[in-house]
Amino acid sequence: EIDTLNEKYQAQASIEARWIIPFDELFEILPPNDQNSLNQGKSVSLIKYADNHWYPQLFIENAVGDLKEQIRYTAKKISEDQACICEHRDIKGAFWEKLELYHFPSDIQELTISIGSMLYNDRVILIPDPFYHSGVNREAFVDQQEWLLYEHVDAEQRFVKEYFNSISDDKNVQSSLNEGRKRSIVSVSCHAGQSTINYK
Structure with a gap:
């Protein structure tokens, strides 16, 4: 459901994140x-x-209010010495979205x-999965009745830099801290167009 007045929309989504660990590390537990x-x-x-184990600590950047979430983990052997964990x-x-209404x-x-x-x-870099495409x-x-939802889905990676103010008198330390640290973001997008109804 798209709310153009408040620049948000309601949706349900399934997200999968995968990473590789040593097979022996998984097998023994x-x-x-x-x-x-x-x-x-x-x-x-x-x-x-x-x-008790490492995981990527994901969050939804453009969530509005509290989300209903269910999270589970699975594993699969992919080689003699590697296993894939899937969240x-x-x-x-x-979800917040900047909605454009210039050509209504x-x-x-x-x-x-x-x-x-x-x-x-x-510690972690998120990338769009090249083997599992979104839909x-x-x-x-x-x-x-009001909107036409298109099938095509885009996925892109970007980085968000954070800056910190240093209280140290050491200019070198302050310069290093001001360079900031980055978090990786993956944005998955689809598109919707307003349906046109012709009356006679």
Whole structure:
């Protein structure tokens, strides 16, 4: 649902983030049944994985208010010495978007969800997945009478730099701190155009 007056829209999305870890590191924490499944090339569920293991600490940059979120983790063996961890995140809520209404009724609006990490780029860099492409479910779009949702989806990476003020008298330290640290952001966007209705 698109709210042009308040520059936000309601949506539900499924987000997957993947990273590689040593296979032995994963194998030793699994029960025997999951170890067998993993060796057979099957995915296994990881219960409370984020409680004791590294994960990318993702957040939604343009969320408006509190989101409803469900997060779970799975793993799959991808080689003799590597396993892939996948974070599955289902979200539902409102998202801010700068909506353009300069050419009504033929405006094309970009609808974006931007995913960031609480960790800086020296610990994690988010990139669009080159093997798993994003998509939209046009059948579930509730504003179909007013808007036309396009199938094409874009994904792009950017960095946000943060600056810190130093209280040190050392100019070299202050200069170094003022360079700032960066967080990586991946923005996934689709587009919607207002439907044109002809009356006779």
